[in-house]
Amino acid sequence: MTTPAPKTPGWLDWHPAPATPSFRLPPGTVDAHCHVFGPQAGFPFAPERKYTPCDAGKDRLFALRDHLGVDRQVIVQATCHGADNTALLDAVRASGGRARGVATVRPDVTDAELRALDAAGVRGVRFNFVRRLVDASPRDALRTIARRIAPLGWHVVLYFESADLAELEDFFASLPTPLVVDHMGRPDVTKPVDGPEFSRFLRFTDRGDVWVKVSCPERLTVTGPAALDGEREPYADVLPFSRRVVEEFGDRVLWGTDWPHPNLTDHMPDDGLLVDHVRRIAVTEEQRHRLLVDNPTRLYWPGER
DSSP, X not given: OOOOOOOOTTOOOXXXXXXXXXXOOOTTOEEEEEOOBOOTTTSOOOTTOSOOOOOBOHHHHHHHHHHHTOOEEEEEOOGGGTTOOHHHHHHHHHXXXXXXXXXXXXXXXXXXXXXXXXXXXXXXXXXXXXTTTOSSOOHHHHXXXXXXXXXXXXXXXXXXXXXGHHHHHHHHHTSSSOEEEXXXXXXXXXXXXXXXXXXXXXXXXXXXXEEEEOOOHHHHOSSXXXXXXXXXXXXXTTHHHHHHHHHHOTTSEEOOXXXXXXXXXXOOOOHHHHHHHHHHHSOSHHHHHIIIIIHHHHHHSTTOO
């Protein structure tokens, strides 16, 4: 048996005892962005990975789902597993229909492999344009793969930094699939919500079939406070950006925990407090139901009410 690789120095593990949320999530709530890492002994990490995380397998993910009051999950392939979707598929299959997957595939993926992924519950592919996590911009690969998955009705999940959108947006708009943007395109929350950078993102979203995850305030915040120790008003600097997206694109917003929160360096949030934070992002019952239930169901379980 291969000896497990040690975690990246300074790696922060998931919160060991998240609070019970005071906000009761509506029936049908979907956590539309979470991951599984390994466990490494059964699902080795990719040799080309940029980080080595803690183990965070499906059993812990499902336990968190039940603790938070989430009904369904969308499990997004983590970069530490590269294009080996085995751990992702194992979790989706074990969910009993309560999970969908977003995979990573290469341009040489066969039609039979894509059909098998579709049958297993995969509904999209993810591409990472964050420079610290990839060696090169994957434009050519994405262009090829987007053409291949379009007939399946899948979408493309995009992860990029807000400062890079100016050089990427025309390329993104040319893709023949719906687009789902991770973490609001990682805005610089020290800049004005009405400033040119975030306004560009809003215009890009308005141009086409673009969905947005109002997720990861813990990753975007600069001044906090953190969602720890019972804090009821965390991430005040991120809140104006999240609310703006919910207000302008209420029928194309999604929410997710991002568990187990890879590559955080400052703090590890309490997932129960992240659920409570939803009430501050979506301030009306209608907004919350669309964000948590209607929109992700329409995207990942189409045909269901």
